[in-house]
Amino acid sequence: MGGFLYFYPFKLQECMDQGKVRVRFAPSPTGPLHIGGVRTALYNYLFARQHGGAMILRIEDTDQGRFVPGAEEYIIEALSWLGIGFDEGVHMGGPCAPYRQSDRKPMYEPYARQLVETGWAYYAFDTPQELESRRKDAEQNGSTFQYDVRTRDGLNNSLSLSPSLLQERLESGTPYVIRFKFPDDTEILVDDLIRGEVRVQSHLLDDKVLFKSDGMPTYHLANIVDDHTMGITHVIRGEEWLPSAPLHVMLYKAFGWEDTMPRFAHLPLLLKPEGNGKLSKRDGDRLGFPVFPLQWKDPVSGEISSGYRESGYYPEAVVNILALMGWNPGTDQELMSMEDLIASFSLDRISKSGARFDLEKAKWFNHQYLLARTDVQLAGDLAPILRVKQVEASPDFVASVCGLLRGRVNFVHEMWAQGSFFFIAPQEYDEQAVRKRWKPETPALLSQLREVLEALPTFTPLDIHEAVAAFVASAQIGMGAVMIPLRIALVGGTFGPDLQDVASLLGRDEVLRRLDRALQVLG
């Protein structure tokens, strides 16, 4: 078939002989990678790792008009943050380099021409304006225009033109595209690993452009040529590609590559948390959660979209959340590390229906990963925030604070709201708490308690607890009568960890200072 033989790089040939799994993540650098794309990358990665195969990063930038500066770097950084690694790709090279389609530009045209020669494709000279007006006309008649078996004979292409006219067009340099020529009466079978067999009648499909007039291939041609020459064994991608899968299957057939055609797996969509439809770039900040792994600043508008990283999510949590949106291990286990996921991942446990993002559960996941960290690790996580707040504190002290706060927050940054009083003495006292809990007898009681605390030989949480308990017993009052006002004095309101722990960590001097100030301010 045809005169085009492609010689595989030596190492690639080796992989293929061994039947090694090779998958690719192939984003288009048109902006930040959205969370659905991240999940696609993750599933590819898990599948590759589980099978000891190769994970490849290919950039699909055949549309020069949609290039966005920084997008490619963003994709690489985001996946790296999440721990999704590659074996080959634009950023690291490999046996199939180059991995950027614009850098592979010269290799597509011969393949497109091969299809014309073998009768699987044809030249089309219709201008975009002509096609546009066709569509408009059809719309006015209440129908739709499609470039296909029915209409192509009446259009401006190498099938309808006389040989001499065709020759003239070609020689005069009239711009043209190359379109795929669907057979008029075959059933195309897409055997999908997630959805089973999907059948489509070829005459219903439109003759997609394979090669554009600007000399670049379209996605459809480029992805088949690249997947084939890169020895891809499994194409794991979003469900939005399912409608064009029949075209891709036909292309493998047209090239005579059926024997090595990859298996397809079309992933269910990630849906908006509320309302209907596919999760889109605009939904995130409107609904209060990020749709991007990393923060993104649009290079043109300067608009900023929030990212999981900047929102305080741990990468392990994001991976865990994403893995479980559309897949499950078949057990009750929900907290899973990357290693766990690699071990138990399988394509046949991927669900068919779309998944809605659950913000509350995402927070819960992050909480779990936060809980799993040591106090010292948390102190490290908190450090940048303390720097911004211009607070100085010893690492030991910060770690102790984290120890007290850890169970109370979903995100590290929430620790500031929950415990800034550890670093800065309260400047004012919660009005409502004071009104309800600061009784006329409170100052006298606190003064007595102050003496008790000052006299303590040591200042551990237990010492403080016992001293207060003894004081409360002798004064014949409730614990709350003295502990809550003390809390107001030390913390500024009725919130925070166990007071004996807070007091002990603050230290006796600071406790007495805060007590004095509260007595002075509140009377």
Place this chain on the structure above:
RNA sequence: GGUCCGUUCAUCUAAGGGUUAGGAUUCAAGAUUUUCAUUCUUGCCAUAGGGGUUCGAAUCCCCUACGGACUACCA
């Protein structure tokens, strides 16, 4: 409009002909308590509807409804 895909608690999902339809998140209540939160316990909540097939259907088939994707010289 056309083509294709899908539909189990509010949400993520389990149950690949026989279970009181299970778990998790959320929510509610209780326990604990010096506050708030965590935690623990308990509870609420689902097979879209209708037909078949079968002794038996969430599971298999058909129809309807609803939802979604695609329908560019974008990917």
